[in-house]
Amino acid sequence: MAGDVQAILPRWLVPVRPEGQVLEDHAVIVVDGRIEAIIGAGDVGGLYPEAHRIELPVHALIPGLINAHTHNAMSLLRGLADDLPLMTWLEDHIWPSEQRWVGPEFVRAGSELAMAEMLAGGTTCFNDNYFFPDVTAEVAREAGMRAVIGLPVISLPTAWASNEDEYFQRALEVREDLLGDPLLTTAFAPHAPYTVSDAAFTRMRELADKTGIPIHLHLLETAQEVDDSLAAHGRRPLDRLADLGLLGPSLLAVHMTQLGEDDIERIASAGVHVLHCPASNLKLASGICPVAALDSAGVNVSIGTDGAASNNTLDMFAEMRLAALLAKGASGDPEAIPAARAVSMATLNGARALGLETQVGSIEVGKSADLAAIALDRSGSLPVNSVISHLVYAVGREQVSDVWVAGQRVYEQGRMTRLDVDSIHRTAGQWAERLTAGEQK
Numbered sequence: 001m002a003g004d005v006q007a008i009l010p011r012w013l014v015p016v017r018p019e020g021q022v023l024e025d026h027a028v029i030v031v032d033g034r035i036e037a038i039i040g041a042g043d044v045g046g047l048y049p050e051a052h053r054i055e056l057p058v059h060a061l062i063p064g065l066i067n068a069h070t071h072n073a074m075s076l077l078r079g080l081a082d083d084l085p086l087m088t089w090l091e092d093h094i095w096p097s098e099q100r101w102v103g104p105e106f107v108r109a110g111s112e113l114a115m116a117e118m119l120a121g122g123t124t125c126f127n128d129n130y131f132f133p134d135v136t137a138e139v140a141r142e143a144g145m146r147a148v149i150g151l152p153v154i155s156l157p158t159a160w161a162s163n164e165d166e167y168f169q170r171a172l173e174v175r176e177d178l179l180g181d182p183l184l185t186t187a188f189a190p191h192a193p194y195t196v197s198d199a200a201f202t203r204m205r206e207l208a209d210k211t212g213i214p215i216h217l218h219l220l221e222t223a224q225e226v227d228d229s230l231a232a233h234g235r236r237p238l239d240r241l242a243d244l245g246l247l248g249p250s251l252l253a254v255h256m257t258q259l260g261e262d263d264i265e266r267i268a269s270a271g272v273h274v275l276h277c278p279a280s281n282l283k284l285a286s287g288i289c290p291v292a293a294l295d296s297a298g299v300n301v302s303i304g305t306d307g308a309a310s311n312n313t314l315d316m317f318a319e320m321r322l323a324a325l326l327a328k329g330a331s332g333d334p335e336a337i338p339a340a341r342a343v344s345m346a347t348l349n350g351a352r353a354l355g356l357e358t359q360v361g362s363i364e365v366g367k368s369a370d371l372a373a374i375a376l377d378r379s380g381s382l383p384v385n386s387v388i389s390h391l392v393y394a395v396g397r398e399q400v401s402d403v404w405v406a407g408q409r410v411y412e413q414g415r416m417t418r419l420d421v422d423s424i425h426r427t428a429g430q431w432a433e434r435l436t437a438g439e440q441k
């Protein structure tokens with residue numbers, strides 16, 4: 001592999017750190033998957049004469065987007081049940097479908113579809129939470145995608161495991177299998193406070209303390225969750241988790257729409273990371289995460305799409321735009337979450353939450369070359385008065401032309417280089433027939 005040198009020459013380079021910076025006429029030199037140097041475009045010939053030159057004359061080059069919360073396999077459930085509140089959606093539609101269909105085949109088909117969608121949209125890394133994580137990991141390897149593979153824990157029997165002991169046993173087996181993988185790490189993925197017991201949370205915390213792996217949890221998603229916790233445990237979910245020793249930097253808290261002012265200070269000082277899923281929260285009318293206040297308090301806020309069953313796409317450009325707009329609308333402050341901050345949330349903040357900050361999330365020397373190129377020569381993104389503004393407010397994911405993960409070009413001029421998209425789409429079609437037949441019965 002030594003000597004594999006690429007010189008990527010975009011019209012605009014957005015390194016993300018420093019936030020808001022845009023460089024022109026620069027080249028990113030990639031050697032064996034890492035960013036070796038960022039130099040003036042005119043110096044490439046002299047310094048790296050052997051480099052394979054990739055000219056991107058109308059493009060912005062950004063770090064690959066990081067989808068901080070998703071359920072890949074649920075892509076197969078896209079559009080199966082919409083316009084419902086969370087618990088009706090889960091109990092009457094999602095859980096019964098899952099009970100009937102979820103297995104390795106389902107997870108493979110859904111994960112392939114999700115990864116094809118994400119890569120073509122400039123997303124290079126995802127944080128997943130689903131059953132059969134071994135299958136998700138296998139597909140990520142085939143796709144050449146970076147991921148944090150969730151190790152599910154839920155106090156209900158599923159096709160993946162029948163009791164808590166088995167969930168932990170299988171979690172640790174998957175973790176063991178992935179140790180040392182260059183692109184894959186793991187996180188515990190307990191479903192939610194209302195589906196996980198105190199004993200399981202405690203055991204997870206002890207294992208997390210020992211291994212350093214994060215805990216990725218749906219938390220404070222709805223007002224009902226808070227009421228149910230008061231009824232079942234005599235405490236709000238945040239108090240219960242604090243009592244169990246879970247409030248700390250290894251907690252990756254998804255949703256967080258039910259936060260009071262004291263809570264914001266509390267999670268800021270504990271170093272809890274927030275994984276914000278604006279489309280899913282709006283669609284299920286769960287509530288609104290107070291992103292502007294969290295950001296001001298110094299909480300690390302990243303962005304996720306949630307699964308395609310509640311979004312209904314895995315489009316990080318759409319999610320970034322929505323995150324910026326919603327933060328302004330909800331706070332009444334148009335200066336909240338400016339475009340450059342929204343870009344950070346979709347890249348570097350995600351990397352920070354996932355423990356990958358030294359590897360990805362920005363275009364810096366020494367980091368992995370996880371990159372996305374976006375063509376800006378479209379009517380809807382001209383004139384290019386501001387690249388950063390366009391990335392958030394004007395660009396669509398169909399403008400992504402090329403994507404690299406660890407220096408490997410997995411999407412090249414609009415074509416997937418590793419995944420067989422036609423076959424993935426055919427299989428998805430077959431699943432639609434089975435699933436809709438099940439819903440209509």
Ligand SMILES: [Zn+2]
Pocket residue numbers: 069070071218254306307
């Ligand atoms: Zn979710």
